[in-house]
Amino acid sequence: MKPFPQPGAVTLLVTIVITCVLLFLFQKMSWLVLPVLVALMAYYCLRPIVDALVVRGWSHGTAAKCVWLVFQLLTIALLLAAVLLLAAKGGTWQSNLDRYLAGGQNLLKQTAGSLERFVPRFQRMKLATLVDQRAQEFTGRFVEKNLVPIAMLMLKWLPSLLLVPYLTYFMLSDSARLKKYLIKSVPNAFFEKALLLFSRLDASLQNYFQGLLLLTLLDAVSLSLGLAFLGIGNAIWLGLATAVLAWIPYLGSAAGCVVVVLVAATDFPEKPWMAYACLILFLIVRLLDDYVYLPLTVGRKLHVHPLLSVLMLFLGGMAAGATGLVLALPLFGVVAVIGETVSQIVTDSRLRARYRAARHLAVSGGWT
Amino acid sequence: MKFFGGNDPNDPASRKIATLKEIPIFQPLSRNEILEVDELLHERIYEKDEIIFEEGDAGHGIFIILSGKVRVKSRCKLLDAVAPEFGPGELLGELTLFEEAPRVATAVAVERTVTVALFQAEFSALLTKNKSIGVKVLFEISKIMGRRMRRLLLQEADLPSV
Numbered sequence: 374m375k376p377f378p379q380p381g382a383v384t385l386l387v388t389i390v391i392t393c394v395l396l397f398l399f400q401k402m403s404w405l406v407l408p409v410l411v412a413l414m415a416y417y418c419l420r421p422i423v424d425a426l427v428v429r430g431w432s433h434g435t436a437a438k439c440v441w442l443v444f445q446l447l448t449i450a451l452l453l454a455a456v457l458l459l460a461a462k463g464g465t466w467q468s469n470l471d472r473y474l475a476g477g478q479n480l481l482k483q484t485a486g487s488l489e490r491f492v493p494r495f496q497r498m499k500l501a502t503l504v505d506q507r508a509q510e511f512t513g514r515f516v517e518k519n520l521v522p523i524a525m526l527m528l529k530w531l532p533s534l535l536l537v538p539y540l541t542y543f544m545l546s547d548s549a550r551l552k553k554y555l556i557k558s559v560p561n562a563f564f565e566k567a568l569l570l571f572s573r574l575d576a577s578l579q580n581y582f583q584g585l586l587l588l589t590l591l592d593a594v595s596l597s598l599g600l601a602f603l604g605i606g607n608a609i610w611l612g613l614a615t616a617v618l619a620w621i622p623y624l625g626s627a628a629g630c631v632v633v634v635l636v637a638a639t640d641f642p643e644k645p646w647m648a649y650a651c652l653i654l655f656l657i658v659r660l661l662d663d664y665v666y667l668p669l670t671v672g673r674k675l676h677v678h679p680l681l682s683v684l685m686l687f688l689g690g691m692a693a694g695a696t697g698l699v700l701a702l703p704l705f706g707v708v709a710v711i712g713e714t715v716s717q718i719v720t721d722s723r724l725r726a727r728y729r730a731a732r733h734l735a736v737s738g739g740w741t
Numbered sequence: 742m743k744f745f746g747g748n749d750p751n752d753p754a755s756r757k758i759a760t761l762k763e764i765p766i767f768q769p770l771s772r773n774e775i776l777e778v779d780e781l782l783h784e785r786i787y788e789k790d791e792i793i794f795e796e797g798d799a800g801h802g803i804f805i806i807l808s809g810k811v812r813v814k815s816r817c818k819l820l821d822a823v824a825p826e827f828g829p830g831e832l833l834g835e836l837t838l839f840e841e842a843p844r845v846a847t848a849v850a851v852e853r854t855v856t857v858a859l860f861q862a863e864f865s866a867l868l869t870k871n872k873s874i875g876v877k878v879l880f881e882i883s884k885i886m887g888r889r890m891r892r893l894l895l896q897e898a899d900l901p902s903v
Binding site for chain 1: 773777780783784785787788789790791792793794795798799800801802813858860862863864869870871872
């Protein structure tokens with residue numbers, strides 16, 4: 374397929390505005406947007422497996438059913454394992470959380486103490502005491518302030534997340550029919566453009582989601598290797614969790630970094646440099662991510678200029694908070710493809726004339 | 742929501758299978774293979790005098806006529822002379838199935854015409870996913886292209902030299 378044409382200034386501006394409006398609306402109906410997004414991600418990751426089975430002679434329906442079934446069984450097995458683990462460690466979660474928060478508090482106190490030794494002004498301010506006081510205030514109320522709302526939020530999301538398997542199944546088995554159904558409603562004059570649009574949207578979304586997964590894998594491997602090299606326990610799980618958190622631009626990365634630093638500070642209370650080393654590792658992986666992995670995976674496929682990517686992330690965050698940060702780039706990619714196709718139709722006088730003539734023929738044909 | 746249903750020869754689905762089976766490029770396909778191909782076909786209905794595609798348009802696939810008649814006009818006199826009208830079972834725009842290139846002629850429905858369109862990207866996917874079907878269809882399209890090229894060459898030989 375040919376590379377996507379570059380949009381003009383007006384098309385670009387309209388694309389940005391429409392993306393922001395859609396992000397704002399999506400935030401209002403996030404109960405539906407989130408499961409659709411997760412289902413889309415599952416669909417684009419499972420579709421190559423279905424295609425591979427079709428190439429080996431399976432019928433599309435059977436391949437879709439089998440792949441979906443295996444995916445569901447794996448998900449259920451993982452969820453069951455997580456529930457069993459939670460139940461087994463139920464009593465220790467609270468104490469573990471307290472331990473890690475205390476580890477973080479200790480690290481902050483040690484860092485402030487070191488700063489006091491080197492900068493007399495901080496000593497006069499009694500920075501270490503001040504930081505310790507603030508940290509105690511924060512950690513003392515952390516559980517009651519955050520844990521219960523987080524648990525409530527997870528319960529609220531559970532019903533809509535149950536939609537994911539259904540949506541994934543229908544996407545895998547019926548996407549071609551849905552596409553045919555949608556194309557049917559397009560007037561003859563715009564039919565070929567509409568087909569091209571669908572094909573490009575499909576390619577954009579597939580590239581985005583597959584690129585995102587590859588990026589997550591690269592991040593997880595880099596972080597896990599780095600953490601294992603430093604001697605941090607559970608390096609693989611920590612690397613994987615922080616790589617998944619990075620799906621939320623900036624906020625997710627920062628949260629992942631905090632988690633890793635807290636673990637290092639708690640597991641090695643006498644070696645604060647371990648926490649700093651983790652921080653440096655995190656910054657290196659972020660730089661690798663931004664300048665090597667991202668352009669090689671998601672960026673190369675979406676054809677979005679880096680400056681525009683950053684602008685869209687800021688605008689997305691302003692319009693729809695964390696949802697906006699997650700959705701800004703893929704949605705911008707989709708709206709850009711639609712905008713480009715619509716602008717081609719709007720500016721093509723021949724196509725519009727053909728559409729008007731066809732409507733006239735249909736009306737006059739109906740009367741005769 | 743399947744386009745084709747049971748084996749009753751009178752139901753619309755079976756009738757459509759029979760219609761597709763009469764189209765030369767689908768004749769070598771089995772019933773199940775036609776069902777696979779049908780997933781990729783887009784039915785379009787054109788009123789009398791409606792343009793199907795225009796010379797110079799970016800082409801993205803072929804149109805196969807199920808019923809009705811289509812007249813082809815081109816600035817290329819040779820093409821204009823040899824391919825004036827196409828009827829049921831014939832296909833149009835086959836050149837763009839292999840390359841996204843401008844259409845070399847304008848196709849207009851002479852009467853109410855029903856076509857099915859096969860999009861280039863979907864045909865490429867079919868060639869990858871189901872080579873058996875893809876090769877059969879491709880072979881039939883190649884035969885049609887060969888016949889048309891021969892007609893053009895013979896027509897050119899008959900033209901008076903300028």
